[in-house]
Amino acid sequence: MSLHRSSAWPLTWVAVALIVYATLHPWSGWHWPDGQVFRWTLPRLGFEVANDLVANILGYLPFGLILCVAHLRSGRGPMVAALVTVLTGAMLSYTLELIQYTIPTRVPSITDWILNTLGTAWGALAALTIHALGLVDMWHRLRERWFIPQAGHGLALLWMWPLGLLFPPPLPLGEGQLLPRVRVLLMEATRDTPLQAWILPADPLTMWSSFHVSVATSSWAPVIESLTTTAGLLAPMCVACAVARPRSLRVILLTMLVSLAIGATALSTALNFGPVHAFTWLTMPAVVGMLLGAFGGVFLVDRSRTTCAVLGVLVVLFLIGLIHLAPLDPYYAQTLQAWENGRFIRFHGLSRWFGILWPYVALAWLIGRLWGRETLASAQQR
Incomplete structure (x- = not known):
């Protein structure tokens, strides 16, 4: 086979x-x-x-x-x-x-x-x-x-990654904020049932505040934004280096990912908030994060595909943890969802789910990639 x-x-x-x-x-x-x-x-x-x-x-x-x-x-x-x-x-x-x-x-x-x-x-x-x-x-x-023979799903992940950026995430390149959405869905599913008390707090407004809000709104906020941007850029880079073979191809792919990160985020911001705001997301912490991500990509160029997959698992887990430090503003999300100028590019909110689920799908693929290599190595030893 x-x-x-x-x-x-x-x-x-x-x-x-x-x-x-x-x-x-x-x-x-x-x-x-x-x-x-x-x-x-x-x-x-x-x-x-x-x-x-x-x-x-x-x-x-x-x-x-x-x-x-x-x-x-x-x-x-x-x-x-x-x-x-x-x-x-x-x-x-x-x-x-x-x-x-x-x-x-x-x-x-x-x-x-x-x-x-x-x-x-x-x-x-x-x-x-x-x-x-x-x-x-x-x-x-x-x-x-x-590319390696098993690169099909990895390449599909790279194709889908920019789609998640078309709905502006809480922080630049910060995809994967799933838990607040799951809680909202559970709240809607348990409405007017005894289980609602377990999902909805006594003060509903507190459900929108992160349990790390004191950290996210303090002097650590710029650091969190920079690290989130770095992890958000490194995650697809690790996927790319885990499937690409030649060094020259890795350089091309990583350069394209940096360009896609800037272009997709600027396009999304321009279409959602107006062309004059296309690069307002490019704050100093975001610039630092992009530079750190680019330097991280240089480090990945000469690493083995297994090493890139292991680093990818760690980076994605780091990204998921960081993005949940960002507070979720329900009024911002509702306004953005109904903004007529951005509906086309966001596909009525579907791109938001691409951004939310992409890190988890990438994590599953990277773990499956490592597991497959271990299984193949064990079979060869026998």
Whole structure:
């Protein structure tokens, strides 16, 4: 069995998650559809919005492209890969259109289904074109030369990392603040139940204050911001060095990650708060943190992939601990969520979940990478 793992499959699941999230947004007001309203045949609406028509095609086009490439990389023939991709896109779209009967603010439409299927077909056609030009095979050869065989999920992590920065984190590059969100979800799930007293404190306002707020608001605040920025930059660097083989490629990847960190954060800030505020996040502590992260990347260039994975585990754990020192402001989060100018780039808040969950997924992958190497070494010794 080949140890090669394509990054197309995990990216396909990300594309599915994006489509499901966008189709069923705002994820509220669920109800069982009336039998007189529900139909297995999708209705045709009397009006169509041009922006929705374009969005339906563009929303499924990347999905069709990535899924078809994934099938091609798995050894399927071009025609079989294209056919399976289009059928999968059509079934996914049909299922989501039926589910829209349960959401009052969403309306199923056969036009949407046709356009979604068309977008999937165009994506599959683009994948076949790329394959016919030899670009897929070229990338496969380059990947075998540049990366380890198990690099698929690691490369997918690197692709997804900038998406989490599109929703401004509490501190620059500070992804992973999960516990406050979990507590809010538990509070909503236990509302008006005996368990609510265990989740909601006597003074609800105190739940937004971190138990380390005295540290975060003291003279240590600039230090915490610098260290968080450093760890936030080093985490993807460790992932990159854990999968890359040549030293020159590591240098290129680390340079790209620094550029992505600055560019994605500036773009997010500009779109959320206005172009004049694009670089207001670049305070002195953040600059120090970026420089420390860049110097840390220089140290990683000549380290072994196992060492980079071990350091990655420590860095991610450090990042998770630091970001939970940052206080969560519910009014800031609510305002940012509803800010019309930033909704497109933040994908109605989905990018926030990318930023929250990325460190934990990276941590699981790094630990799995180390565990896999230990298992392989034990098997070879036997």
